[in-house]
Amino acid sequence: MQRCGFSAKGLFVMDGSRRSAHANAYFTGLGAAKRVVFFDTLLKQLSPGEVEAVLAHELGHFKHHHVTKRMVAMFGLSLAGLALLGWLAGQSWFYTALGVQPNLGAPNDALALLLFMLAVPPFGYFVLPLMAQLSRKHEFEADAYACAQASGSDLANALLKLHEDNASTLTPDPLYVRFYYSHPPPSERLAAMKPHSA
Numbered sequence: 001m002q003r004c005g006f007s008a009k010g011l012f013v014m015d016g017s018r019r020s021a022h023a024n025a026y027f028t029g030l031g032a033a034k035r036v037v038f039f040d041t042l043l044k045q046l047s048p049g050e051v052e053a054v055l056a057h058e059l060g061h062f063k064h065h066h067v068t069k070r071m072v073a074m075f076g077l078s079l080a081g082l083a084l085l086g087w088l089a090g091q092s093w094f095y096t097a098l099g100v101q102p103n104l105g106a107p108n109d110a111l112a113l114l115l116f117m118l119a120v121p122p123f124g125y126f127v128l129p130l131m132a133q134l135s136r137k138h139e140f141e142a143d144a145y146a147c148a149q150a151s152g153s154d155l156a157n158a159l160l161k162l163h164e165d166n167a168s169t170l171t172p173d174p175l176y177v178r179f180y181y182s183h184p185p186p187s188e189r190l191a192a193m194k195p196h197s198a
């Protein structure tokens with residue numbers, strides 16, 4: 001952590017084994033509250049070198065400011081959504097199309113908000129791939145950082161152990177990945193690591 005210029009109150013271990021055998025690690029938080037958390041289940045499976053490589057991956061998320069970038073993206077999306085609501089609230093077709101008569105002499109803000117919340121989820125579905133793509137891009141960046149700071153082959157091994165233990169497929173459908181996956185499939189991650197882990 002020192003080597004990567006990361007100052008935090010400590011390295012956290014979560015007693016995930018109480019609930020399931022699922023193994024994972026993650027980075028979260030901002031400023032003094034930022035932290036890397038390992039599941040105890042993951043520590044049990046990995047060699048010290050592999051733990052270091054996973055830690056380096058999580059620190060890659062910190063180095064690239066991924067938490068902040070994610071928040072900015074969420075704020076941007078929220079702002080766009082609220083701007084759309086503001087515009088729709090002034091359009092009488094928005095009400096009539098949904099079978100409601102707006103009150104022409106007064107503001108319909110509460111009505112617009114209710115209709116908007118009912119109508120938006122099916123359209124929000126199409127925002128999903130954008131956020132998933134951003135997330136997958138961040139994973140590649142964190143992997144590249146980890147390969148520069150620790151051993152790329154250790155990271156590759158850790159990744160394979162993680163997928164084996166969580167019984168997730170190594171070869172998911174590419175279209176499904178584009179739409180839903182927040183993490184690239186291991187085959188793509190390993191291919192991207194190859195040039196680093198010679």
Ligand SMILES: [Zn+2]
Pocket residue numbers: 057058061138139142
């Ligand atoms: Zn990651």
